[in-house]
Amino acid sequence: MDGGLLSATDQHDGAVTASKVRPAGRWYATVWRWHFYAGLVVAPFLLILAVTGAIYLFNTELNDIIYPDLMFVDSAGPAVPASRWVASAEQAFPDATVTRINMPTDAGRSAMLFVTPEQGMPRRVFVDPASAAVLGSFVYERTLVGIADTVHGSLMLGWIGDAVVELAACWAAILIVTGLYLWWPRRSGKAGVWYPRLAARGRRFWRDVHAITGIYAAALILFLIFTGLPWAGIWGGQLFTPAVEALGLGYSGARTPPASVAKAPLTTPAERGRGTPWALENVAPPNSSAGHAHHGASASRDESALPAPDIGVDRVRRIIAQQGLAEDYWLMLPVGATGVYKAQTYPDRPQGQRTLFIDRYSGAVLRDIAFDDYGVAGKTIELGVALHMGNYFGLANQLVMLATCIAIALLVLTGFVMWWRRRPAGRLGAPPRRAPLRMRYLGVIVIAMAIVFPLAGVSLLVALVADWLLQTLRAVRI
Numbered sequence: 001m002d003g004g005l006l007s008a009t010d011q012h013d014g015a016v017t018a019s020k021v022r023p024a025g026r027w028y029a030t031v032w033r034w035h036f037y038a039g040l041v042v043a044p045f046l047l048i049l050a051v052t053g054a055i056y057l058f059n060t061e062l063n064d065i066i067y068p069d070l071m072f073v074d075s076a077g078p079a080v081p082a083s084r085w086v087a088s089a090e091q092a093f094p095d096a097t098v099t100r101i102n103m104p105t106d107a108g109r110s111a112m113l114f115v116t117p118e119q120g121m122p123r124r125v126f127v128d129p130a131s132a133a134v135l136g137s138f139v140y141e142r143t144l145v146g147i148a149d150t151v152h153g154s155l156m157l158g159w160i161g162d163a164v165v166e167l168a169a170c171w172a173a174i175l176i177v178t179g180l181y182l183w184w185p186r187r188s189g190k191a192g193v194w195y196p197r198l199a200a201r202g203r204r205f206w207r208d209v210h211a212i213t214g215i216y217a218a219a220l221i222l223f224l225i226f227t228g229l230p231w232a233g234i235w236g237g238q239l240f241t242p243a244v245e246a247l248g249l250g251y252s253g254a255r256t257p258p259a260s261v262a263k264a265p266l267t268t269p270a271e272r273g274r275g276t277p278w279a280l281e282n283v284a285p286p287n288s289s290a291g292h293a294h295h296g297a298s299a300s301r302d303e304s305a306l307p308a309p310d311i312g313v314d315r316v317r318r319i320i321a322q323q324g325l326a327e328d329y330w331l332m333l334p335v336g337a338t339g340v341y342k343a344q345t346y347p348d349r350p351q352g353q354r355t356l357f358i359d360r361y362s363g364a365v366l367r368d369i370a371f372d373d374y375g376v377a378g379k380t381i382e383l384g385v386a387l388h389m390g391n392y393f394g395l396a397n398q399l400v401m402l403a404t405c406i407a408i409a410l411l412v413l414t415g416f417v418m419w420w421r422r423r424p425a426g427r428l429g430a431p432p433r434r435a436p437l438r439m440r441y442l443g444v445i446v447i448a449m450a451i452v453f454p455l456a457g458v459s460l461l462v463a464l465v466a467d468w469l470l471q472t473l474r475a476v477r478i
Contacts, residue, residue, distance in 0.1 A: 028182075035178040037463065038171045040419070043412045045168035048151060050408040053224075055148035057390040057398050057405070062145055070126040070136050073110050079129035081314045082111075082331075088132045089113045089125040096123070098333060101313070104129050105328040159233060163455065166232040169225050170456035172408075174449075176222055179214045203421045210414035217407035224404060227384035230278055234455050241282060249375035251279045277346070277353055278385065279378025286366040287338035288359045308361040310334070316341045319363050323356060334360045348391035350382035 055062065064071050086098045093115050100114035110126040115137070117123070125137040140146035147156075155161030183193075191197045194215075196208035230236040244250045313331065320329065320343045332342040341358040350371055357367040371379065383392070390398035450457025 031178045031181050035175060035182060036419075038175050038178070039412075039415050042168045042171045042175065043415060045155075045164065046172055046408055047412045048155070049165065049168065050405040050412070052148040052152035054402055054405040056145060056152060057401055059145040059149070063143070066144065067136075067138070070138070071110060072108055073128045073130065073135070075128055075130040077130045079104075079111075080132050082317055083312060083314050084132040085111055085113060085127045085129070086313060088127055088134050089115055092125065092134045092137075093117060093123065095119070098125075099335070100333065101331045103328050103331070110135055153231070162233045166229070166235055167455050167459060169228060169232070170235070170453035171459070173222060173225050173453070174456065176214070176218050179211070180218060183211045183215060203418055206414050206417045206421070210411060210418060213407050213410050213414070217404055217411070220400070220404040221408060223384070224388055224401070227381070227388040230381050235453065239454060244375070244377045245282055247375075247377075249377035251283050251369070251374055251378055276344070277350070277355070277374075277378070278381045279374040280355060280369065283369075285340055285342065286357050288334065288340050288361055288366075289338075310360050311363050313341075315363060316343070316358055319358060319365070320356060323365065323368070325354060325356060326352070340366060348386060348394070350379075350386050353382065 082101060085101065089098050090096065096115045096117040098113050099116050102112040102114075104111050111129050113125045113127060115123045115125050121139045121141065123137045124140055126135040127133065128135060141150055150156050153162065153165065155164055157164070185193050192200075192204075192208050192211075194212070196212050197204065200208060230240055241250070313333070316331065320331075325343055326345045326347070328347075329343050329345045332344070334340050339360060341356075341360055343356045343358065345352060345354045347353065353371045355367075355369045356365055358364070359366055371382070374382065386392040387397060388401070390401045393400075447457075449460055
């Protein structure tokens with residue numbers, strides 16, 4: 001958070017006066033000040049994102065440890081029809097409806113059914129595939145992984161939390177850029193620039209750890225930011241996604257549907273962003289034709305008006321098998337008279353993604369979308385998300401992303417220590433304010449930020465106005 005580079009002779013353990021700051025002109029002083037204020041405000045949220053992100057990286061492993069009786073089964077033998085799984089879950093929760101089935105990912109694992117009650121929180125019910133016995137259930141948002149997932153996306157505050165997370169992510173990118181500017185070597189020597197001076201004490205040591213951690217982690221932190229932003233409500237939902245869809249770069253076979261078209265419902269808010277590939281988030285699902293039963297010529301008019309029966313999950317599974325879809329798919333059940341069955345694979349490597357939409361009355365495959373059907377942006381984002389979530393390269397990927405989360409936490413903590421050590425007693429201890437930049441420079445900066453990060457641009461304008469008011473009030477008091 002502190003970020004100011006001091007000369008080797010001017011870095012001490014105590015408070016640092018304005019006269020000891022290396023004279024680097026208006027830009028240096030202004031960047032240091034922005035870096036300080038941005039870090040002070042955003043740091044707590046970055047720490048939350050780092051901790052929750054680290055937890056979610058190991059979501060499967062953690063759930064296996066915490067809920068082994070739900071995740072694994074002892075019984076052997078072939079799986080019974082999936083309709084029996086649904087019947088068992090709805091018998092255990094008679095006021096609820098099964099909306100989705102996650103097929104077992106491996107032999108010895110349970111099937112997971114998403115159950116939505118008439119009242120209360122949705123549940124995930126675990127069923128033994130061979131016996132259809134219900135093993136138990138939980139409310140996702142009340143589990144360690146679910147809490148981490150929800151906090152990571154929205155701080156459990158809905159759209160307001162989503163905006164706060166987006167703002168923190170945007171300012172984190174600004175912190176990285178300003179931090180690189182402040183770090184940029186302005187003296188000879190490698191100690192304290194490329195590696196920490198381990199013999200140093202006090203604030204110099206913390207400054208080295210802070211700066212050098214940031215240098216080596218900067219690219220990965222920026223990667224996490226930019227691969228996460230497409231899911232953000234304002235940057236992703238209001239800016240990036242409409243532009244990509246208008247250019248046909250998301251999913252080449254469709255455009256953003258009108259607001260009146262209902263998208264396939266997701267069971268919980270926490271699943272938005274992972275329940276459907278990004279490239280298909282704004283694709284309107286096809287409708288089942290509410291076809292009528294075709295009776296003979298002697299059938300009465302009332303009989304001919306009866307809708308055809310739903311083909312059921314067992315027949316749908318046979319159709320999916322005929323289409324060659326991988327066994328560990330997710331099956332979303334139809335909602336409403338024109339709803340469709342949606343079978344989807346979401347493997348660790350997105351090149352294997354495939355989505356089938358199946359008519360609930362005729363069993364016809366209405367649409368078959370694979371990774372190769374995505375546009376350039378859709379493919380790029382799916383690859384980025386797989387790396388962001390630690391999936392693409394398995395454990396190695398998880399460990400690299402975990403190291404990045406640890407680096408973020410270390411930057412926050414060392415920044416706090418530096419600020420705490422340098423601040424005068426009873427004061428904020430912000431870096432000294434030099435002569436203000438000319439308005440045209442400020443205007444260019446604010447406009448540029450507003451284009452790239454709209455939310456951050458607005459917040460910067462608010463911060464500049466607040467800073468000006470504070471300086472004005474101080475001048476009046478003096």
